[in-house]
Amino acid sequence: MQGQGDAGCTRTRHAGIRGRWLFPRPPSQFERRFPMAKRTKSKPQERGSVLFDVLYEDESRASNRRVPMEILGGLDGDAPARELIEEQDRAISEKSGRPLRAIRSLTRSPPRPINIGDE
Secondary structure (H helix, E strand, C coil), X not given: CCCCCCCCCCHHHHECHHHCECCCCCCCHHHHHCCCCCCCCXXXXXXXXXXXXXXXXXXXXXXXXXXXXXHCCCCCCCHHHHHHHHHHHHHHHHHHCCCCCCEEXXXXXXXXXXXXXXX
């Protein structure tokens, strides 16, 4: 008898913990011809949003209104942002029961400075 509970099995004699082999097996002919490709990290996509300052006809101001970058650019410039903000204002005025305010001007908010120590 080889050992207790072994019952003469040659396979478990060389097996490590939980059946893993102590000695790595050599790669097969297929594995030598077609090695597995290492997974590479994909770069983050340029997504995000642009902040706008909105000045209304009644001289009130709304700062940092967020607009997704995907709708900006192209020949229209910032016109899609104005349409989106007007649509948001329309929904807000309906829910709150207040009258809709007309937009006088729409400008991009200045970018915030990046503090190196805050990261």
